Amino acid sequence: MAKQYKKKSRRNFINSSLTLGAATFLSGGVSSCKKSEEKVKVLTHDGKLVEVNKDEIDSSLPATPEESRKGIPNRKFVMVIDLSRCKNARKCVEKCQEAHHLVHGQEFMRVYLMQRSEKSAPYWFPKPCFHCNNPLCASVCPVGATYKRSDGIVLVDNERCIGCKFCMTGCPYNARIFIWEKLENENEENIEYSPETSVPVREGTVAKCDFCPDMIRKKQLPHCVTSCPMGVIYFGDINEDSVTNGIETVSFSELIQTYDGYRYLDVLGTEPSVYYLPATARSFPFESGLEGKDEELLERYKNTPYFKNKKNG
């Protein structure tokens, strides 16, 4: 036990709640629980150097790679994405990148411009990792670096990953990214890695959306859910039959049954944990998702049938 304390005290994990001003303090982490005037310099997630009381540091520790393999007991997480409300605001993409220390071009969450068929209307389709119940990525991994947990979450341990990329060809949804180069980021040197936080990413390994189990452990919602201004993304527990988008909490089964929820490419037998509600009765016109977007971003959609048809008149 003493050994564990020592190990934990060396960790210097700072999470986003620090900048939110919510100085939560969990017992058992730091070696002393006394109030101290000791100041420490810490970096916030947006790169500012600030000086705070040592006590204010949230010492809730990320799960170790071993703990991360187990999953949270009696849970089975599920996500529901309401396509009728998405207008490609991209807050989920940005917040996710920020929280996972990703740079532009490294996206765990992508927003696709979809069209069911030529005559049907285009719509925006946010796509995280589907955390399949029958994940081919985990089956093909030669070293068990990617695995399925009891709570339904599929994670990558980038301390185990050898970078063979077999999981990337195994995933039919292209949910995974590869870390192609080492990016200098001094902020990350002191961060204790955990497969649950996916921070920091490591060169030569695979990374992907992790359903933010570190947030769940803190009884908070994944970043994409809380950052969405439209309340598009619901997250919850299938065992409790409830999902929430941070604004309202609803019954999962009722939501799926009322709005005819479906799983994307369910025919492949991967059994995703992410459900979609069809883009009927839209809250926004589709085009609003293109407004104010820079050229680089628009370029990313140039190959879609929508843009091709537009070009051809």
Next chain:
Amino acid sequence: MDKAELNLLREFAPQLKIRTILGKAWIIILISGLLFGLFGLYVQIVKGHIVTGMRDYVVWGVYIVNFIFFMGLSYAGALIAGSLHLMQTNWRKPIMRMAEILTVVSLMVGPLFIILCIGRLDRLYYLFVYGRIQSPITWDVIAISTDLFGCLIFLYLALIPDFAKLRDFIELDAKPWRKKLYRILALGYQDTPEFNKILKRSKNIMAAIIIAIAIIVYSVLAWIFSVTLQPGWHSAIFGPYFVIAAVYSGTGVLIIVMWIYRKVYNLQAYITKEHFVKIGVLLLILAAFFGYFTFSEYLTKWYGSEKNDSLLIDRLFSEFFWMFIISNYIGVILPLIIMGIPKFRSINSITFAAIISVIALWFNRYLIVIPTLEVPYLPIQDSRVEYMYYSSTWVEWSTITGAVALFCLLFTLLSKFVPIIEVSGNADLKVKS
């Protein structure tokens, strides 16, 4: 040692030395090629895989193409040498050793491409520490290492009598360490009926085993692709298709190797047109099989025209059109014509057909790996534009140059260490001209 064998040894022994300036230049070229490859590898390790053309969608590039290609070459020895040995065909003798060396060398070089492709070389040993038997990559590791081991034994069994011959050959002009090595490697072999009986039996067993292992190795390699759900890979015929394609390219390279050694070592009296025609007929049969498998594969994709299959076919017939023509039309039809019409069969034309088949097969592997990854189930969107398509970089080609140089170097060195044609029991080899 009988007189005929002694004459053979006298003829082949000078080839065991690098004598000419050309020979020395060849070695220097190969070593500089290897160094160039090592430089490329150094750049890749220091700067990361960003220096390759591989990106988030096309995660496997020319490295994997070359991996499949070189593993395919190992078939020449395994299947051709193995089955010719079991069938006791007499004409096989002058080309057996070339086929066996080809197998072993390509089995050594092939897996290097996997190493080039892996993001974390420093964790390669995790494959053994944390290996999961459920993963086709683990199957591959087991299969390839077994194959390499088996083929090494098969080659070595055939080499033992020759080592003994070299040991007993007093006129041999070689350094003492080399003579000592021959003596050790000969394992005390004597040309007696008992020794030969044991050796023959072991060779028969190994020939049968390596044929089986070779089929398994290549099927496993195919399953790495076909167990995934990718539209271009998820195909039941991939196993046999890969096996046939592998023997096809292996046979092609064997013919090229025969042509080169015939010229360089002046083996016209041993390797005759008859050999080229016989192996060429094998090439003809394989070309037909390869064409048949390719046709079946693409016909079913095209006829049913499932959306993702159609997208792939469209891409193959637009951006990759010339490659498709080379690999699946010219690569099948040309060898068929050259070998099919007896009038066209000459040593040079058969070698030309072989070169065409080898080039075609390289492109065939390229077409299997890259276009499929560019046409995934979910259309490629909302990703950096430069991530969407693949084009190989100089770093990839430098490491490939290095690997090819290593292949040629190992081949050359092996053929400088042992006679390229089996000496023992082959005193009657020379064709009376």
